[in-house]
Amino acid sequence: MTKLRISIVQYLNTAPLVWSFTNGPLRGKYDLSFTVPSQCAEQLRAGNADVAIIPAIEYQRIDDLVILPVMAIASKKQVRSLLIISKKPIEQVKSFALDGSSRSTQALSRILCAERWKVAPQFFEAPPDLSAMLKQADAALLIGDPALRIAVGMERESWPGAEGQTICQAATLGITSSELLYVYDVVGEWRTLTGLPAVLAVWAARRDVASPEVATDFLASRDFGLSRISEICFDAARELELPQPALESYLRHNIDFSLDGENRRGLELYFAHAAKLGLLPQAKPLEWAVAKAEAVKL
Numbered sequence: 001m002t003k004l005r006i007s008i009v010q011y012l013n014t015a016p017l018v019w020s021f022t023n024g025p026l027r028g029k030y031d032l033s034f035t036v037p038s039q040c041a042e043q044l045r046a047g048n049a050d051v052a053i054i055p056a057i058e059y060q061r062i063d064d065l066v067i068l069p070v071m072a073i074a075s076k077k078q079v080r081s082l083l084i085i086s087k088k089p090i091e092q093v094k095s096f097a098l099d100g101s102s103r104s105t106q107a108l109s110r111i112l113c114a115e116r117w118k119v120a121p122q123f124f125e126a127p128p129d130l131s132a133m134l135k136q137a138d139a140a141l142l143i144g145d146p147a148l149r150i151a152v153g154m155e156r157e158s159w160p161g162a163e164g165q166t167i168c169q170a171a172t173l174g175i176t177s178s179e180l181l182y183v184y185d186v187v188g189e190w191r192t193l194t195g196l197p198a199v200l201a202v203w204a205a206r207r208d209v210a211s212p213e214v215a216t217d218f219l220a221s222r223d224f225g226l227s228r229i230s231e232i233c234f235d236a237a238r239e240l241e242l243p244q245p246a247l248e249s250y251l252r253h254n255i256d257f258s259l260d261g262e263n264r265r266g267l268e269l270y271f272a273h274a275a276k277l278g279l280l281p282q283a284k285p286l287e288w289a290v291a292k293a294e295a296v297k298l
Helices: 012-023 037-045 056-060 104-116 130-136 144-153 186-194 212-226 229-240 244-254 261-276
Strands: 005-009 031-035 051-055 065-067 071-075 082-086 095-099 122-126 139-143 158-160 165-169 180-185 198-206 256-258
Touching (some): 005 012, 005 037, 012 071, 012 229, 012 244, 037 051, 037 056, 051 056, 056 104, 056 198, 056 261, 071 212, 082 104, 082 144, 095 130, 104 139, 104 198, 104 261, 130 139, 139 144, 144 229, 212 229, 229 244
Parallel strands (some): 005 031, 095 122
Antiparallel strands (some): 051 198, 071 198, 082 180, 158 165, 165 180
């Protein structure tokens, strides 16, 4: 029997969701590939993957998908791995470089500019190289492990500015085109705007493969990974060359792996804002894959 093809985001925040597929009882059951969020969506859209963890907004842009229930990559208040870094206070920016790895956070940044900060900068996509981005633009969006590396690196050499701002010396982040940098946590700003969490990515499957067995396997894998955060972060600390305690704090306190009621409300409001700005057509309702009544514990 042909294995289902699973496309996975290659960032630390997805590791707990797939730990059983890579290091546990479900290893070998699925055909896994790893890439950046935007490419996970493209693989699902092109039919080169059967299930993928996709930027939340891409659920609205790809036909005939269902969401695997209960699970997500979300954040309640502060995420630390989705950062807007600006050479001036965000209300003054005229140009904005968007990490090309992103889809959901690109849309979130556009929503925040329009609804929270009341600015309309010129947006363009760029590779996730902060120094190069800030040579071309007033502000830059970075996501994933590159952003987390910046958040960890500036913790001891930064100070709070106006609401939502963290300020640091540009030299702290190796930037020579500015004296100071103004850093904004995208989820923190969304929470200030809406009072709700942000859902950043979901497991989505082609409708014809979304069996109860598949949904149950993925839920079991998440629970397996959440019970092994320390092990995951031990490995990641060596790979990313970042302190294990900082990575554990990130996965335990900044990322939420559920799709609870509050997260679903945040997701639906996000879709409504994106549709209002013309970033997607009228939002379609969420459709769920069916899991078995009792998920298997691994």
